[in-house]
Amino acid sequence: VTVGNFYVAETQDELKDVIKRTESSAVTKIHIAGPSLVSKPNSINEIAQKLQEKDANGKKYTLDLTAATEVDLSSPDNDTRFNSSIEHVLLPEGLTTIGEHAFWGFTALAEITIPSQVTTIGKNAFGSCFGIEEIVIPASVESIGENAFSYCGKLKKITFEPRDKKLDIAKNAFHWCTFSEVI
Numbered sequence: 326v327t328v329g330n331f332y333v334a335e336t337q338d339e340l341k342d343v344i345k346r347t348e349s350s351a352v353t354k355i356h357i358a359g360p361s362l363v364s365k366p367n368s369i370n371e372i373a374q375k376l377q378e379k380d381a382n383g384k385k386y387t388l389d390l391t392a393a394t395e396v397d398l399s400s401p402d403n404d405t406r407f408n409s410s411i412e413h414v415l416l417p418e419g420l421t422t423i424g425e426h427a428f429w430g431f432t433a434l435a436e437i438t439i440p441s442q443v444t445t446i447g448k449n450a451f452g453s454c455f456g457i458e459e460i461v462i463p464a465s466v467e468s469i470g471e472n473a474f475s476y477c478g479k480l481k482k483i484t485f486e487p488r489d490k491k492l493d494i495a496k497n498a499f500h501w502c503t504f505s506e507v508i
Contacts, residue, residue, distance in 0.1 A: 340357070360393070363390060363398075364394075366400060367400045369427065372388065391418075399426065400427060407430040412435050418442065419440070423439065425470065428450060430453045436457075439466070447473065450473045451473060451477060452473070453475070454477050464489070467493065468494075469498045473498045475497055475502070480504065483499070
């Protein structure tokens with residue numbers, strides 16, 4: 326289904342068609358709506374891997390999940406490979422958890438906004454996301470897991486929104502990050 330200058334996928338079959346079409350088109354934004362494509366563990370990693378396999382020429386994509394429901398951002402088996410095709414991710418409001426290994430190894434990921442309802446950022450959630458230079462931790466976040474942002478070598482600025490609750494930051498949550506500014 327083509328809408329404007331990007332494709333919309335709501336079913337697995339539509340997603341396969343979208344990924345097939347991206348190979349020979351200028352499409353760089355994939356909008357996923359509804360629950361079926363991102364409601365199970367590893368689903369984001371599976372989509373990212375399919376995009377990377379289809380496009381060996383280095384094309385970068387935006388993955389728009391703002392209309393997705395029942396989003397599961399965990400990859401508990403940690404059987405992911407590095408991915409260099411997803412550069413921007415738009416997350417849905419109402420998301421409360423960014424699970425373990427959610428974006429681990431998304432080396433091209435340069436921009437992500439953590440929704441204001443997120444309470445948990447899991448272990449290794451953004452580990453080895455080499456492209457992230459700045460991140461804002463919303464006031465709603467209560468815990469940041471071990472190695473959540475480890476090896477984000479370009480992460481220079483981190484902003485913690487003012488909060489009333491305690492924030493638990495696990496060991497090595499920001500391991501191998503070189504901040505020049507923490508707010």
